[in-house]
Amino acid sequence: MLVTLIAAARSSSLLDARFGDDRPLDAAGWASVERAVPALAPLAAAELRYCSPTRGSRQTGDVLGLAPLAQLALRDCDMGRWQGLTLGEATAREPAAVDFWLADPHSAPHGGETLIAFVGRVGGWLDTRPAGPQGRVVAVTEPSVIRAAMLYALKAPPFAYWRTEVHPLSVVSLAGGGGRWSLRLG
16 A cells, blocks of 8 residues: 655744644645645545645645545644644743653653654554555645654654654655555655
8 A cells, every 4th residue: 555645735834833733724835735736636546535634734635636534543743731832832831841742752741642642643544544446545634744654654763753854745655554664755
């Protein structure tokens, strides 16, 4: 099976990125996804098309002609009481808690989901995708979900999550299934 993940177009500037952001695409996001249609439209041929439940992911998928089905498992990490804050705002309010969260993937000082649980949830979604006749799946989701999927596929150590960048409209493909995945670039 081949699962292709597309990072949702931009809904805010990087400096204004918020935990659990559910804002619609901004003007730059709309323009970038419209420019990407010629390159990404062929992905609409996938038998199964999904998106995270955020507005930006749904809008990106719709513009690309995917008509995606929202999947709760593709939502961003549950950030508990930090939901809606930027990293800078969370750090200003709870600097020691943010440091602890960044250092320990088993911690959830915000009261939400641990990094380990988040990666496991995304990996569980990958492992339970039904394969269509040609085994092609496409999903539009947040960059954090794609980072988690790559970490899961590569069985990389948790700290690698913080060393991975996924930009809006980035495309990553994973080949395999059932806990045995390979990262496919190209």
